[in-house]
Amino acid sequence: MLIIGLNFIGNVRKGENLSKNLVIVESPTKARTLQRFLGKEYIVEASVGHINNLESGYGAKYTGPVAGVDKDFEPIWGLEKGAVTRINNLTKLAKDCETIYLAADPDREGEGIAYHVANALIEKKQPKEKFKRVVFHEITEKAVMEAFENAGQLNMDLVDAHIGRRLVDRLVGFSLSGLTSSLLRLKRLSVGRVQSVAVSIIKDKEDEINAFIPKEYWNINGEFSMNNIQYSAKLHEIDGVSGKDLVISNSDEASKAQNELESLKYKVNSVKSSTRKTKPRPPLTTSSLQQDASSRLRLSPSRTMSLSQQLFQGINLGSGEEGLITYMRTDSTALSSESLNEIGNFIQNSYGDDYFAQRKYKTTSANAQEAHEAIRPTSINRTPESIKSFLDDDQYKLYDLIWKRTVSSQMSESENKKTTIITISSDEKYKFKSDYDELVFDGFKKLFPEKETEKMPNVSENDLVNLESIVKEQKFTQHPPRYSEASLIKTMEDLGVGRPSTYASILNTIKEKKYVWVINRSIYLSPIGNVLVEEIKKDFSKEFMDYKFTEKMENDLDSISNGNLKRSEFVKSFWKNFEPIKKNYEKRSEENPRNPSEYNFIRTNIICSSKSPCINSETGKEFEDNDRPLGLESLNASLEKLPRMVWIRFRNNKGDGAFLACEDRECKVTADESAWAGFGRRRSRTLEALKNSMKEKSIH
Ligand SMILES: [Zn+2]
Secondary structure (H helix, E strand, C coil): CCHHHHHHHHHHCCCCCCCEEEEEECCHHHHHHHHHHHCCCEEEEECCCCCEEECCCCCCCCCCCCCCECCCCCECEEECCCHHHHHHHHHHHHHCEEEEEECCCCCHHHHHHHHHHHHHHHHCCCCHHHEEECCCCCCCHHHHHHHHHCCECCCHHHHHHHHHHHHHHHHHHHHHHHHHHHHCCCCCCCCCHHHHHHHHHHHHHHHHHHHCCCCEEEEEEEEEEECCEEEEEEEEEECCEEHHHCCCCCHHHHHHHHHHHHCCCEEEEEEEEEEEEECCCCCECHHHHHHHHHHHHCCCHHHHHHHHHHHHHCEECCCCEECCECCCCCCCCCCCHHHHHHHHHHHHHHHCHHHECCCCCCCCCCCCCCCCCCECECCCCCCHHHHHHHCCHHHHHHHHHHHHHHHHCCECCEEEEEEEEEEEECCCCEEEEEEEEEEEECHHHHCCCCCCCCCCCCCCCCCEEEEEEEEEEEEECCCCCCCCHHHHHHHHHHHCCCCCCCHHHHHHHHHHCCCEEEECCEEEECHHHHHHHHHHHHHHCCCCCCHHHHHHHHHHHHHHHCCCCCHHHHHHHHHHHHHHHHHHHHHHHHHCCCCCHHHHEEEEEEECCCCCCCEECCCCCECCCCCCCCCCCCCCHHHHCCCEEEEEEEEECCEEEEEEEECCCCCCCEEECHHHHCCHHHHHHHHHHHHHHHHHHCCC
16 A cells, blocks of 8 residues: 555665654644654654734834834734644754654645645745645545645635735724724734624524514414315415415404314315436535534534544544544635545445445636535545444534535435325315425435324325314414524625635634523624624624625635735725725724623613512513513513613623623622523523522522
């Protein structure tokens, strides 16, 4: 197996001396996996974390608009803490090596890291000629050896796109942070460019929900029978008005219909069937992996990313580390022809020819250089079951998902038989409808079995049936659902906001800064999130908060990475547009400072009382796990007057924090904020503690 590698090492080696080569990667795990494939002639070392960052803080030189950006919009770099030791270590190793291979991850970020590491070593007198860039999308022996055989130079277009993003994010972040600290008087309330757009998407939804007025409607169902057959059907048509147009809007109408229905006779009007085929979904990209892992496995996007990084970098399968999946940051659904063959063979051998249907997916991304292949197992023959004992629970679940999504993308369509039975009243005024769905051929669903659906009753046209009962049910239209982490990522992707490398970190930041709360998997806007978007929108709506604007910026960055746009031009034209808006904003906030108590002390909907603790003023009932944290409409005036718990934000030298306390200062009831704005088990637990604390301490 090592033939390619040995050839190559032979080329590099000079004379009799065993000259060593230095390979620099990001992490120790990746270093271990690579070391195993490369052998003793290579020293594989991790650079660990960032080497440098745009300058900030007290020591920063302000020669340009903000710290870290000079007057020509070039970056001013400062070393990260601890980087000195790491660079000294790498320099020591580099001295005895003939070639230095930069083997950071295969995307803009990776190219950026490689560039900075190289620069740091060049400053330490390492000659430029020694450096080579190797790029591989999977850490397997074959892919790695090929990459080393084709070692090239750093791609400066990718580096420029990476630096361009950092410059623009810095220009916006620092400008707006200055604004929010004067405006909101909170130092740590920093604002990211894409993050604020994400919060704005959530606020739009929250506004939609608040404006929503629920409407009453009634469902009427009939239970029918014939001999020993029974089936239920939904009232679907009255006097020719059917489907969505048929609305029974109050209890009088429902009762009137019920009385009439109960006096009539019925027969089967029609039984109609059709076949429907369903295609499997394409192979996984970063975004669809995060969505699927979130909805199927309940893993947060950042957890999904760290797990898939582990799978990519290498898992010890008994005989050493092995990369199990291809690179996890990608927006491509393509599969290499080699893997297509492997998958095809696997399906034919394991499930039979009927289950195989080859499909080729093309990369639709404009950014072809970065999008290489979909996320897939490095070997399809490594079934989830066969390596289960080497993986922890979550690693296994995620690998299983990636494996199944990859294999199923090459499997045949599933086939369903859909049958609709229409039952009609003797006067032909009323029609009932029952739908049945039967799986005829499972196809790719072999890997994703579905629950069995109701069996179709054996009735045919013109059969007379008996009405057993009519059940009517009061309903209200529901507001549109809040975003989950999965659906927010989907929306951001559709709007062109963010890129595969940024979705998880955007979500992390807006949660950490408490712009949003995730409660029982739904994303709620917090009061500061609300203020943030409202304030920024006043002046920035067109230019900054517009999704199109962010999308254009991402496209510009893609153009830089494809070599079609100069970084300096991009940054300068951005600033030309942004500076006047920023000035205008600063002026307005100086004239009109905001009152911090508006968002630092938020009255919650939890009523403080020792007799009936934790009543929700909105519902009049005990505060429950699924209750929303905001919404201050009281059920009635008497509830309005009772003392509430208040959400209090504070800042100390450790950072921002928040807790709940009774608004009556004499009362000593306090609680962890997660009783109100927390999630899952944590919320129930702290809510229980709050209830007990009220029983003991509340003075009301
Ligand atoms: Zn109290």
